[in-house]
Amino acid sequence: MTSGIVSRVYTKPYSMPRKLEFAGRGAGAAAILLLAVSSWTDWTRALSDSLVLFIFILTLGLGSLFLVTLEYTVNATWSVPFRRVSENLAALIPASLILALPMLLGVGRLYEWMHPAPGDAILAGKSAYLNLPFFLVRFALFFTAWVVGYRMLAEGSRRQDKSGLHGFSVTASRFSPVFMILLVVTITFAAFDWIMSLVPHWYSSIFGVYLLVSCMVAGVAVTTFVAVLLKMKGYLPAEIRGDHFYNLGALLFALNTAWAYIAFAQFLLIWYANLPHETAWYAMRAANGWGKVSWLLILGHFLVPFIALLNRSAKTNLKRLRWVSLWVLAAHGLDMYWLIAPSVRTGGSPFTWQELWLPFAAAAVGLATWRWAAARAALIPLNDPKLESSLHFHL
Amino acid sequence: MADGEQERFEVVGAIAVYGAPEELAEGVLAARAAGFTHLDTVSPYPLHGIDRLLGKGPSRLGYIAAAAGLTATIVAKTAQWWVSAVDYPLNIGGNPLFALPAFVPVTFELMVLFASLTTVIAMLAVFNGLPRYGNALLRSSYIRDLTCNHYALVVGAADKRFSAGTILEDLSGPNVEAVELLRREKPSLYYKERILSVPFLVLVVGVAIFSSTATRFVFRYGGELPLYSFMKHQTRLAAQTPSSSSTGVTRPIEGTVARGFLPYAYKGRPDDAGANLVNTVPVTAATLARGRDRFTVFCQPCHGRLADARGTLTAAFPKAPTLHSRKVREWTDGRVYAVLTEGQNLMPKWEAQISRDDRWIIIHYLRALQRSQHAPEQDLP
Numbered sequence: 108m109t110s111g112i113v114s115r116v117y118t119k120p121y122s123m124p125r126k127l128e129f130a131g132r133g134a135g136a137a138a139i140l141l142l143a144v145s146s147w148t149d150w151t152r153a154l155s156d157s158l159v160l161f162i163f164i165l166t167l168g169l170g171s172l173f174l175v176t177l178e179y180t181v182n183a184t185w186s187v188p189f190r191r192v193s194e195n196l197a198a199l200i201p202a203s204l205i206l207a208l209p210m211l212l213g214v215g216r217l218y219e220w221m222h223p224a225p226g227d228a229i230l231a232g233k234s235a236y237l238n239l240p241f242f243l244v245r246f247a248l249f250f251t252a253w254v255v256g257y258r259m260l261a262e263g264s265r266r267q268d269k270s271g272l273h274g275f276s277v278t279a280s281r282f283s284p285v286f287m288i289l290l291v292v293t294i295t296f297a298a299f300d301w302i303m304s305l306v307p308h309w310y311s312s313i314f315g316v317y318l319l320v321s322c323m324v325a326g327v328a329v330t331t332f333v334a335v336l337l338k339m340k341g342y343l344p345a346e347i348r349g350d351h352f353y354n355l356g357a358l359l360f361a362l363n364t365a366w367a368y369i370a371f372a373q374f375l376l377i378w379y380a381n382l383p384h385e386t387a388w389y390a391m392r393a394a395n396g397w398g399k400v401s402w403l404l405i406l407g408h409f410l411v412p413f414i415a416l417l418n419r420s421a422k423t424n425l426k427r428l429r430w431v432s433l434w435v436l437a438a439h440g441l442d443m444y445w446l447i448a449p450s451v452r453t454g455g456s457p458f459t460w461q462e463l464w465l466p467f468a469a470a471a472v473g474l475a476t477w478r479w480a481a482a483r484a485a486l487i488p489l490n491d492p493k494l495e496s497s498l499h500f501h502l
Numbered sequence: 503m504a505d506g507e508q509e510r511f512e513v514v515g516a517i518a519v520y521g522a523p524e525e526l527a528e529g530v531l532a533a534r535a536a537g538f539t540h541l542d543t544v545s546p547y548p549l550h551g552i553d554r555l556l557g558k559g560p561s562r563l564g565y566i567a568a569a570a571g572l573t574a575t576i577v578a579k580t581a582q583w584w585v586s587a588v589d590y591p592l593n594i595g596g597n598p599l600f601a602l603p604a605f606v607p608v609t610f611e612l613m614v615l616f617a618s619l620t621t622v623i624a625m626l627a628v629f630n631g632l633p634r635y636g637n638a639l640l641r642s643s644y645i646r647d648l649t650c651n652h653y654a655l656v657v658g659a660a661d662k663r664f665s666a667g668t669i670l671e672d673l674s675g676p677n678v679e680a681v682e683l684l685r686r687e688k689p690s691l692y693y694k695e696r697i698l699s700v701p702f703l704v705l706v707v708g709v710a711i712f713s714s715t716a717t718r719f720v721f722r723y724g725g726e727l728p729l730y731s732f733m734k735h736q737t738r739l740a741a742q743t744p745s746s747s748s749t750g751v752t753r754p755i756e757g758t759v760a761r762g763f764l765p766y767a768y769k770g771r772p773d774d775a776g777a778n779l780v781n782t783v784p785v786t787a788a789t790l791a792r793g794r795d796r797f798t799v800f801c802q803p804c805h806g807r808l809a810d811a812r813g814t815l816t817a818a819f820p821k822a823p824t825l826h827s828r829k830v831r832e833w834t835d836g837r838v839y840a841v842l843t844e845g846q847n848l849m850p851k852w853e854a855q856i857s858r859d860d861r862w863i864i865i866h867y868l869r870a871l872q873r874s875q876h877a878p879e880q881d882l883p
Contacts, residue, residue: 350551371603375606378603379595379597379601379604381595381597418564420560502550502551
């Protein structure tokens with residue numbers, strides 16, 4: 108490492124400004140208060156909203172971890188200064204373990220396959236997979252794999268800051284391709300287990316890919332948002348310029364379009380075949396005011412980010428990137444809500460004041476996790492062998 | 503350089519050769535500071551960021567690609583709408599004729615095709631000025647170095663600051679390894695730089711003819727791939743060929759009879775028919791009129807208009823007997839039916855020509871004729 112940047116702010120662990128910490132605590136308090144009132148009025152609704160929060164936070168963490176494995180797998184240079192941001196955000200995976208508690212406790216109320224109607228041949232046929240013991244075993248397996256991957260990549264990278272040994276980078280670049288495949292498989296089955304099985308008679312073979320792409324777009328969006336904020340507040344080296352952010356913007360643009368591609372592929376096949384047992388799932392998302400939410404998703408999760416990031420200069424424009432990445436995060440949250448809520452409750456309005464606690468809770472969990480993870484090491488991987496060349500990256 | 507050479511060549515620019523990309527970058531900035539605007543660089547590999555140093559704005563190629571993509575979107579949507587909803591409406595699985603979601607894949611593919619082809623062609627034709635026969639840089643004595651380990655700043659002769667006399671001095675600097683004027687043959691003397699030159703057109707047409715002929719030849723004689731898949735070559739059942747499946751021509755199920763054609767059960771046993779068959783067709787004015795009509799067509803030629811053996815056919819034809827004999831008058835309707843169906847002596851069988859009901863109707867009319875010639879007393883008024 109060059110001696111010029113040793114004593115700068117990004118070489119020290121992050122300490123959260125008091126204002127932000129205060130805001131985080133406030134958001135957390137508001138979320139708990141609103142959640143308490145919401146659960147008191149409608150227990151099932153609060154339960155399904157908790158599932159949305161769990162999946163939202165988890166997908167952010169998994170997407171960030173995916174971005175880290177991607178860097179090691181393709182030996183990318185530009186992303187090295189942002190890798191610590193993604194590593195810190197991957198701590199949302201262990202954090203989401205706590206958020207999974209409502210799902211585990213309310214599994215009987217959320218999932219129809221827990222108590223199938225007598226004579227239901229379809230659920231009887233699926234009972235070898237959809238049963239509580241196996242469900243819990245898979246939950247444990249998925250989280251074991253993810254937490255092991257997180258500790259291996261993120262904690263190893265933090266240790267490299269102090270040790271300065273390049274051996275870790277070699278190990279990580281061998282571990283990442285294998286772990287990436289594991290991530291794809293586990294995310295696919297997690298999507299089947301936790302979201303698709305909410306409507307156990309329905310199935311879509313592309314559903315795992317849908318959640319995988321959602322994870323990736325969420326991971327890139329949250330990494331971009333945090334990195335842009337850090338850059339604007341002066342936490343990142345001056346050498347990091349628009350050229351570095353261009354790649355984050357391009358990934359965000361590409362993955363957001365990939366999400367639209369997969370989502371449309373799933374819709375087109377079901378719409379064209381027009382079979383009752385397949386269209387039922389979309390019918391739930393067209394009735395009771397959910398049709399407007401579906402249109403909002405097309406507009407917010409595809410058209411707006413697509414147009415906002417289409418221009419080349421937009422991807423190097425930090426102000427543009429800041430609002431677009433936040434926008435995509437919100438759209439991703441809406442997407443997760445759209446995937447889960449209509450499957451659990453059939454009637455009622457899509458949104459009421461009972462959902463108000465979700466954004467507060469997401470902000471509070473995000474800030475708390477960031478405060479915990481970022482305080483443990485510097486904001487860039489100080490002893491990464493590629494750091495020097497990545498700081499001088501040109502488009 | 504001799505005077506003749508001077509006349510043959512014209513100066514189109516000048517280059518300054520550097521040994522390192524950083525020196526080239528400084529040279530670019532110095533040249534821009536000196537007021538040069540028509541600048542370009544040559545390097546063995548792409549130099550990231552050099553376009554920004556040269557002061558070049560973002561490429562306008564993206565707008566061309568966007569315009570082509572939008573055009574393709576409109577073309578694809580309109581074409582699919584016209585084909586599927588207007589010109590040849592096809593109901594596919596009950597989906598709407600203008601099935602917007604189903605049109606998206608074709609629209610997307612066409613958009614990619616239009617945009618990519620237009621972008622490549624526009625890049626070559628509009629921005630790179632191709633096709634043309636050569637580049638003045640290729641005549642430079644430093645071109646080998648520039649494709650290997652040297653870097654050059656190029657100033658075009660169109661630049662306002664450019665003057666052939668002083669440019670080499672202007673470009674010289676501490677890091678510059680060499681300077682040189684770029685020349686090319688004056689186009690008016692030896693060739694015309696045109697896109698639609700005769701050799702180029704001949705080449706294009708020649709390649710088109712050759713490749714299409716070769717393709718036709720290969721498909722026709724060389725390979726098993728048919729050029730087109732004609733409808734007549736599809737696998738299907740030809741008419742009147744036997745088939746084991748239920749899709750082709752099959753035998754009717756055992757015991758099937760056609761409408762109005764009940765099988766005749768007393769073949770060769772006319773007396774049994776006389777004893778068992780009953781004429782169930784009602785006697786009405788309509789059936790008698792029909793009977794007269796059929797009788798005139800089928801019976802009258804031999805038996806005569808009144809069934810009295812005075813038929814219109816004479817000469818070589820055998821004389822048919824009268825139907826007013828006691829034997830015929832005492833026959834039951836079923837016995838007459840047996841004769842009509844199977845024929846008798848020289849009389850042919852009429853089963854195929856006269857329908858079942860018409861035979862019974864003819865018998866009614868025959869009874870009326872018999873009664874007209876042998877009326878009993880109670881018929882008298």
